[in-house]
């Protein structure tokens with residue numbers, strides 16, 4: 015391996031934002047034809063490093079050199095790096111939902127002949143690209159009708175259309191379920207076999223140990239080490255040791271549940287699709303939560319778990335058809351989000367950018383935003399109280415930021431997720447519904463979030479966790495419901511649950527007995 | 528001195544605007560040979576612009592929430608004519624006329640707010656319709672005539688505060704206002720210090736506090752002097768007092784109340800706001816309604832000043848108000864903007880008008896200049912945002928910072944020591960989290976095992 019040539023070298027990269035040194039003398043060496051993983055905790059500087067590489071932060075705004083194929087390059091923007099064959103797929107997908115697959119793939123790179131776009135040629139090329147990424151969809155389909163996994167593949171097809179030599183993927187699988195992730199990793203392996211070099215950032219360490227040829231670990235903006243699979247096998251524990259500086263005994267905190275009586279119940283919940291009349295998103299779903307209990311919801315992407323949760327949470331999604339809610343044995347009606355919050359419900363959405371955060375706000379304003387009345391004194395918002403509360407959560411969740419007066423848009427992805435969690439914990443809910451709560455969160459922080467969830471449960475609250483990561487559900491939940499195509503298909507106690515049994519229930523279409 | 532930034536804590540954008548305004552005033556003062564900073568001109572400046580500034584207060588909320596209101600001029604005009612008629616033909620006393628005007632404003636606002644919030648017609652369209660409709664209504668009701676208003680109304684639009692008490696060589700009402708303002712500044716500094724201590728952050732150094740308050744107090748004292756020593760019988764004008772009350776009230780409303788937070792939340796991310804329990808419809812409704820109430824008030828101030836209500840009152844006011852808001856730093860896409868900034872933006876436009884007029888520049892060239900100023904102010908804003916740099920002040924402060932290597936005064940909170948404490952040491956959280964066992968490690972690297 016050592017003889018293969020070096021595709022990319024980033025030497026002594028330092029990047030500062032006002033008040034933050036995001037990168038401090040980072041060095042990265044990537045050999046041609048390898049899949050190189052970058053690991054590190056939230057806010058370590060991984061995304062920033064890739065933005066430096068791809069010209070998002072242009073030459074001159076950072077210190078250090080980028081050496082591509084032995085030559086120093088200075089990109090002034092994204093276009094310039096694309097010309098050199100570097101394509102980045104960002105942490106947040108950048109496809110336009112209303113446009114078709116073809117339009118998205120060639121956006122900014124339109125196939126032009128004689129001054130006009132040649133749609134026939136574009137479509138033909140799209141078909142070819144889709145075949146290369148193993149996706150069977152009509153090129154005319156609008157992106158919004160595709161699943162996240164398919165969208166991710168489209169992003170890759172788009173990259174391939176640009177004649178990519180070095181592909182950068184920033185957390186490509188964080189929004190994908192296991193099948194889709196597996197699919198994507200296979201595709202990357204296939205592309206590697208054809209000689210493509212890729213850099214991949216991920217918090218899913220099992221994927222990294224499966225696919226990576228080399229791993230660079232970044233901590234606090236500095237390179238900690240570079241691990242080479244050729245030298246010694248790189249397993250998850252090894253990466254964690256590099257990331258956090260010590261071994262992690264267990265991924266899930268030990269916990270003895272103290273389960274009380276049932277306090278929240280949903281009966282025969284029926285919700286219709288808001289855009290397609292007659293299509294049911296929840297079909298007679300019934301479930302219950304006990305005090306002190308952590309209840310999981312397993313299902314493949316699109317099974318209707320988010321829809322179920324959001325329709326319960328103040329009917330914030332879908333068209334309510336029928337169903338009843340009971341809190342502490344009494345029937346309640348939650349027609350608005352306001353009433354749901356007042357009743358003690360909280361819902362942490364799966365997509366922080368579109369549903370969780372106002373990116374223009376500061377951390378402190380965001381944390382108190384779901385329960386403003388709590389900090390009102392004499393009719394006015396008490397700013398001392400706001401600062402005190404947000405400071406408390408910053409420390410409790412270890413949100414990495416110089417101060418809580420910082421804007422949330424400046425936080426790393428994982429730290430934004432923590433802010434959303436803090437916002438909902440601040441409402442001190444009786445029932446906390448978490449939709450993919452650890453998406454994009456590093457191992458250490460996950461452990462902390464699990465601990466927080468358990469503490470809430472121990473304080474007599476109920477917690478619902480919707481997750482696409484089965485190990486997470488198996489590690490955290492006392493009871494797990496499985497959902498398939500809008501129907502609850504099973505209910506399994508932790509003791510009885512295995513990945514296989516859950517998988518089976520997640521794909522059966524008959525209702526639970 | 529630790530930092531320049533600490534001098535004017537808070538919004539750097541706003542400070543840079545204030546800075547530009549002061550520079551502009553001084554420029555015209557010199558260019559006109561001292562005609563700007565005279566008491567009569569400053570009275571004119573306030574009286575002649577108060578109605579647009581009142582509109583700007585409402586407009587910034589509309590723009591923050593993500594809409595725009597084109598109807599304000601027409602609404603002001605229709606309210607003006609109704610109030611003038613009520614007072615002349617139905618012998619309404621002045622105060623009843625005033626209340627009627629506000630009520631009409633509220634009804635019109637509810638109408639427009641309903642279309643925007645509950646039917647979902649974008650503000651641009653529904654108020655474009657309102658702009659035409661209410662202009663026509665004004666001319667229909669008034670039969671395109673001018674209708675005079677009683678004396679008391681003229682006080683509202685251009686009156687002065689009373690003269691009383693011992694002879695101080697100044698108007699005592701103005702003097703009192705000045706004293707109150709200075710007292711408030713001093714009080715606020717002490718409050719800030721007290722708060723900083725309460726929340727355990729480092730208070731600004733005494734030098735910073737003294738320099739900062741001294742500058743502000745000097746401005747207040749000068750303004751008090753200017754307005755207090757004008758022609759006998761004049762003072763700080765009543766529309767100015769009204770404006771000051773509104774600015775203070777609306778600053779509190781937007782910054783310190785639940786409703787204010789909702790306005791910014793809806794403007795920043797509508798679906799996140801909705802999922803946080805904010806009723807977006809109610810927010811749209813009240814913001815639009817409030818705008819029309821303020822337009823009604825502006826219309827009444829204006830007919831007071833011009834002593835009559837006419838068919839072309841309020842033409843193009845919406846554009847002046849919108850320009851003020853954008854010069855004041857609001858974002859077209861919503862979510863950003865402040866009352867204070869918009870008022871300063873309004874004063875920048877007003878000063879330009881006034882100064883150019885005093886220099887003898889015709890209205891043709893004045894308009895051209897104003898157009899360019901709007902364009903450049905917003906372009907500069909956009910540019911600085913793209914560069915990730917704050918603003919003019921940002922440049923100044925950062926430039927100096929690099930040179931003198933001063934650190935910001937913000938409480939020096941070190942990023943939580945990432946991954947240096949045992950993970951099992953996780954924070955104890957009951958219903959509300961208890962401060963965690965985080966040891967802020969100043970230098971996280973020292974604890975790292977180097978490979």
Ligand SMILES: Nc1ncnc2c1ncn2[C@@H]1O[C@H](COP(=O)(O)OP(=O)(O)OP(=O)(O)O)[C@@H](O)[C@H]1O
Nearest residue numbers: 031036056057058059060061062424425426427428
């Ligand atoms: N535009 C910005 N302005 C100020 N600080 C920033 C900006 N972008 C990133 N940062 C800071 O730089 C640091 C590194 O951020 P980065 O996004 O690279 O982290 P990351 O390693 O990708 O984390 P994650 O795993 O959570 O995505 C963080 O402390 C973040 O707050």
Ligand SMILES: [Mg+2]
Nearest residue numbers: 061105426427
């Ligand atoms: Mg990142």
